[in-house]
Amino acid sequence: MVKHYGMAMDLSRCIGCHACSIACKIENGLEVGMNWHRVETIGEPGAKVGEDLPAGTFPDLSMYWLPIPCMHCINPPCMAVCPASAISKRADGIVLIDKEKCIGCKYCVWACPYEVPQFNPLDGTVEKCTFCAHRVDQGEEPFCVHVCVYGARVFGDINDPHSEVSKLIARKHGRVLLPEQGVEPAVYYLGP
Amino acid sequence: MKLTRREFMKTAAVLSGAVGADLGSGGKVLHALSESKVPLAQEIKTGVVTCPGNGCHQNCGLRAYVQDGVVVKIDAAPFPDPAVTHACVKGLASGRWLYHPERLKYPMKRVGERGSGQWERISWEEALDTIASKTKEARDQYGSQSVWIAPGSSSYYNRLGNDVGARLGNLLEGVEGWGWFTSGDNASLAATGLLFGYYWFFGDHIRDAVNYKTYVLWGYNLAESAPRDMKYLLEAKERGTKIVYVGPVFNKTAAVADWFIPVKHGGDSALALGMMNLMIEGGLYDVEHLKSYTCGPLLVRSDNGLYLRESDIEAGGSEENYVVWDSVTNTAVVVPPGTAPVPDLNPSLLGTYTVDGIECKPAFQLLADRAAEYPLGRASQLSGVPQETIREFAMELATTEKVYHNVGTGPGRAYHGTLESRAPFTLAVVTGHLGIMRAGGASATLNSITQATEAKTVPVFVGDLTQGIKDGTYPVKVYINVGSNKFWSSPNARITWIEGVLPKLDLFVTYEVFMTWTAQYADIVLPDTTIFESLNLSTPEDHLLLTQPLVEPMYDCKSDTDFWPELAQRLGFGEYFDKTAEGWIEEQLASGDPSVEGITLERLKSEGIVRVNAPPTPLHYPRPCRTPSGRIEFYNEILLPIGEELPIHKDSLEQEQFGSKYPLNLITTRIMFFMQSMYTNVDFLREIIPDPYLEINPTDADARGIGNGDVARVFNDRGEFKVKARISQALGPGTLNTPHHFWPEDFIEGHPSLVIGPAEEDINPIQRVYPTFGNNGSATGCLWDCLVEVEKA
Numbered sequence: 001m002v003k004h005y006g007m008a009m010d011l012s013r014c015i016g017c018h019a020c021s022i023a024c025k026i027e028n029g030l031e032v033g034m035n036w037h038r039v040e041t042i043g044e045p046g047a048k049v050g051e052d053l054p055a056g057t058f059p060d061l062s063m064y065w066l067p068i069p070c071m072h073c074i075n076p077p078c079m080a081v082c083p084a085s086a087i088s089k090r091a092d093g094i095v096l097i098d099k100e101k102c103i104g105c106k107y108c109v110w111a112c113p114y115e116v117p118q119f120n121p122l123d124g125t126v127e128k129c130t131f132c133a134h135r136v137d138q139g140e141e142p143f144c145v146h147v148c149v150y151g152a153r154v155f156g157d158i159n160d161p162h163s164e165v166s167k168l169i170a171r172k173h174g175r176v177l178l179p180e181q182g183v184e185p186a187v188y189y190l191g192p
Numbered sequence: 193m194k195l196t197r198r199e200f201m202k203t204a205a206v207l208s209g210a211v212g213a214d215l216g217s218g219g220k221v222l223h224a225l226s227e228s229k230v231p232l233a234q235e236i237k238t239g240v241v242t243c244p245g246n247g248c249h250q251n252c253g254l255r256a257y258v259q260d261g262v263v264v265k266i267d268a269a270p271f272p273d274p275a276v277t278h279a280c281v282k283g284l285a286s287g288r289w290l291y292h293p294e295r296l297k298y299p300m301k302r303v304g305e306r307g308s309g310q311w312e313r314i315s316w317e318e319a320l321d322t323i324a325s326k327t328k329e330a331r332d333q334y335g336s337q338s339v340w341i342a343p344g345s346s347s348y349y350n351r352l353g354n355d356v357g358a359r360l361g362n363l364l365e366g367v368e369g370w371g372w373f374t375s376g377d378n379a380s381l382a383a384t385g386l387l388f389g390y391y392w393f394f395g396d397h398i399r400d401a402v403n404y405k406t407y408v409l410w411g412y413n414l415a416e417s418a419p420r421d422m423k424y425l426l427e428a429k430e431r432g433t434k435i436v437y438v439g440p441v442f443n444k445t446a447a448v449a450d451w452f453i454p455v456k457h458g459g460d461s462a463l464a465l466g467m468m469n470l471m472i473e474g475g476l477y478d479v480e481h482l483k484s485y486t487c488g489p490l491l492v493r494s495d496n497g498l499y500l501r502e503s504d505i506e507a508g509g510s511e512e513n514y515v516v517w518d519s520v521t522n523t524a525v526v527v528p529p530g531t532a533p534v535p536d537l538n539p540s541l542l543g544t545y546t547v548d549g550i551e552c553k554p555a556f557q558l559l560a561d562r563a564a565e566y567p568l569g570r571a572s573q574l575s576g577v578p579q580e581t582i583r584e585f586a587m588e589l590a591t592t593e594k595v596y597h598n599v600g601t602g603p604g605r606a607y608h609g610t611l612e613s614r615a616p617f618t619l620a621v622v623t624g625h626l627g628i629m630r631a632g633g634a635s636a637t638l639n640s641i642t643q644a645t646e647a648k649t650v651p652v653f654v655g656d657l658t659q660g661i662k663d664g665t666y667p668v669k670v671y672i673n674v675g676s677n678k679f680w681s682s683p684n685a686r687i688t689w690i691e692g693v694l695p696k697l698d699l700f701v702t703y704e705v706f707m708t709w710t711a712q713y714a715d716i717v718l719p720d721t722t723i724f725e726s727l728n729l730s731t732p733e734d735h736l737l738l739t740q741p742l743v744e745p746m747y748d749c750k751s752d753t754d755f756w757p758e759l760a761q762r763l764g765f766g767e768y769f770d771k772t773a774e775g776w777i778e779e780q781l782a783s784g785d786p787s788v789e790g791i792t793l794e795r796l797k798s799e800g801i802v803r804v805n806a807p808p809t810p811l812h813y814p815r816p817c818r819t820p821s822g823r824i825e826f827y828n829e830i831l832l833p834i835g836e837e838l839p840i841h842k843d844s845l846e847q848e849q850f851g852s853k854y855p856l857n858l859i860t861t862r863i864m865f866f867m868q869s870m871y872t873n874v875d876f877l878r879e880i881i882p883d884p885y886l887e888i889n890p891t892d893a894d895a896r897g898i899g900n901g902d903v904a905r906v907f908n909d910r911g912e913f914k915v916k917a918r919i920s921q922a923l924g925p926g927t928l929n930t931p932h933h934f935w936p937e938d939f940i941e942g943h944p945s946l947v948i949g950p951a952e953e954d955i956n957p958i959q960r961v962y963p964t965f966g967n968n969g970s971a972t973g974c975l976w977d978c979l980v981e982v983e984k985a
Contacts, residue, residue, distance in 0.1 A: 012426075012430065017280060017419065017444075022281050023267075023284055026265055026285075027265065032875045044921070050880040050882075052443065052922065053918075054447065054922050056921060059454035061442045061447075061452065062447070063447040064447065143267075147279065149277075149278050150422070
């Protein structure tokens with residue numbers, strides 16, 4: 001089967017430290033205000049990024065975290081709506097925006113159910129997580145995976161049943177976010 | 193012209209005269225390089241550096257990627273033992289700290305009033321000459337105790353500079369403050385000192401969490417206080433260990449735990465005593481452990497509270513030997529100090545006995561009597577933990593074979609803080625749950641370079657020192673404060689420093705990386721290098737890590753390792769400072785200890801991180817203990833004068849002072865994105881936590897008409913601060929929390945420091961009778977014994 005890179009997020013190993021988000025900014029040279037990756041607190045509805053607001057009534061509470069990179073969907077809705085053909089999918093499944101072609105219309109921003117693409121007001125184009133394609137091409141993992149000391153992120157070929165990521169998804173019954181959207185995201189969530 | 197980012201960086205550096213003022217980020221460099229297929233290895237070199245953030249005491253190793261003299265990226269440095277390889281969110285963001293545009297760039301003297309913000313650039317020569325002449329003047333006029341040199345820093349890791357500074361401090365025989373204000377840590381350590389005669393519980397045994405059925409964290413927010421250790425907890429949980437978190441706030445550690453026990457701050461003692469009462473009533477305690485290894489069977493005299501000694505009942509008997517009541521022969525039997533079980537002896541743990549006309553009870557009976565003062569209702573009322581939860585928790589602990597109690601630093605930040613740790617530890621003693629395994633334990637033993645001659649600073653408990661400076665007991669005129677944001681970390685900066693100590697000083701020097709709250713009030717501010725720019729040696733777990741300068745000293749910054757010798761030269765002590773930084777490190781390594789044998793500076797330079805020779809040894813808690821009786825002592829004669837010979841719950845000092853005037857307990861917890869007052873100005877981290885906030889339970893907020901995001905005014909008799917309210921279920925009614933990392937400029941008005949009692953308050957009276965912790969600080973300090981009211985601003 002053709003290769004498709006994807007990720008598994010083991011939520012039982014995520015403590016919401018945001019190291020992945022910071023690592024992404026540093027690796028990809030993002031300025032303040034630009035975030036290709038975010039970590040949401042799942043607790044009290046409406047909690048903003050960084051607000052650890054548990055759900056429930058003290059002391060019966062619960063809280064966990066949801067790291068959100070680009071899902072590098074099998075059917076990327078961003079690519080489908082782009083009028084400038086600036087969004088493409090590589091043979092390995094990685095979805096990229098070509099900033100030279102992007103006209104900054106933000107259709108992709110509206111089309112993405114995961115609110116991933118970010119409009120950069122400095123250059124008037126849209127950017128997003130590349131799965132660190134520049135690292136992947138050098139045989140390295142995405143930097144967010146590399147820095148996750150708790151082992152909450154695993155990267156690999158989700159179409160290869162023998163890959164670590166596929167085995168983990170199978171063993172821990174990985175699920176995707178918003179499956180009803182039909183975009184077939186390549187990022188799976190395990191637990192918590 | 194379209195510049196690559198790298199070219200831009202160079203240009204920007206030239207234009208601004210400030211290397212990488214907006215940088216710390218090399219991502220686009222790497223991206224561009226990969227696109228142009230230039231092999232990375234030709235462009236980037238890497239080096240190891242001890243993480244600047246020192247306050248977690250984890251000393252992680254970072255790997256910095258350096259390009260053209262600029263750190264462009266950071267990740268975790270690989271350790272010989274991969275378990276130690278770690279970089280948290282702060283370490284990763286350290287480049288933004290290193291290249292922060294607001295770094296102090298050159299020495300300055302104030303030209304307006306203290307705190308007016310009016311400065312003039314001066315040369316290092318002028319700074320050094322001024323400091324030297326003021327120091328000489330003060331010593332001539334007021335004697336050696338007029339100088340307070342405070343090397344030491346939690347603002348970045350700097351062991352070498354601290355030690356070289358301490359060397360000069362000792363030679364000057366000035367004063368030295370010990371027992372720092374914030375040290376709830378030390379309150380907990382003192383508890384272990386009392387129980388075991390040895391500070392043994394802190395350390396690496398968290399690796400053993402996986403070996404326990406139940407792992408209890410008392411006020412230890414591991415996820416946010418010790419992120420490296422957190423991975424062991426997650427690993428243990430995945431493999432079936434039940435994690436229990438006991439604390440006032442539902443934080444990241446509580447969220448990961450299987451069970452959150454909501455205790456009011458200052459209530460851990462009542463909770464533990466209440467549970468001990470249930471256990472003792474139900475006969476659910478470890479009889480053999482108590483008889484053989486603890487003070488439980490030792491008889492205590494009813495008339496004076498002292499242990500019955502052999503000398504009390506036999507002419508010529510030893511004062512060092514104790515007496516137990518043997519239940520087999522119904523006689524008093526003398527036992528020497530030590531913990532070995534005595535064959536054919538079955539000492540009583542309970543009862544009242546008369547020996548030679550002296551009424552006595554075994555220490556365990558006294559503990560049982562004390563615990564009985566905490567029946568379920570009272571324990572629940574004092575601790576805030578529901579009665580049913582206390583019962584369930586007690587039964588779980590009493591009936592589980594392998595339980596570990598890890599008592600953190602939060603509980604100790606209370607009035608009589610040591611009590612808050614002693615009670616949970618005593619609970620562990622009663623059930624015999626004292627860690628059996630302890631992997632690790634090995635560490636490097638280095639030479640101390642702080643002592644050049646017999647001369648030594650005079651250590652003074654810091655509350656006494658600040659009070660003594662105010663009232664003239666200590667004639668301190670020159671205070672050189674290095675890398676420590678004392679205004680921020682002290683209880684009440686206004687009372688303690690601004691209106692207290694500062695007016696008495698002729699010269700206040702602060703040596704810093706940034707213009708902190710403390711530096712703002714200095715007479716001379718000196719710009720420090722960071723650890724990225726200087727040589728240093730650290731000891732993460734069982735490794736040695738040599739940090740070599742990765743970037744040139746920036747601006748006109750100078751490492752304090754180089755500063756102290758120059759000052760010493762001017763003060764006539766130059767002969768004791770004849771080494772370079774490398775020479776000092778060689779001397780540190782020349783301890784002759786087997787742990788570092790064969791580890792040379794040259795080897796460290798080539799390998800960066802080296803594992804020490806001593807293998808990790810499984811440790812038991814020390815048997816015999818280093819207590820007077822050689823047993824675990826939950827009954828401490830030394831504390832009779834303050835009525836704390838046994839664990840007990842005491843109300844907060846604020847309740848004594850304010851009564852019910854201020855009903856809310858303000859605590860100031862740590863969050864993992866900042867380190868003490870450091871990293872608080874790092875832009876990437878402030879994107880995650882933009883502003884300070886006040887966590888308040890909806891019950892308290894509703895009663896005061898405070899809505900989410902409203903500006904709240906927090907106040908008491910001492911002062912006030914204004915901050916945005918965050919209505920949250922993470923804490924219970926009666927408690928307020930604001931993270932302790934923020935600077936005054938981050939608040940709408942004021943600062944939490946201003947509502948907290950001053951340093952002179954005798955917050956942990958135990959340090960008066962148990963000052964054994966010496967220069968490392970004793971049982972002291974707390975910022976959380978603080979009652980306030982809050983209103984919508």
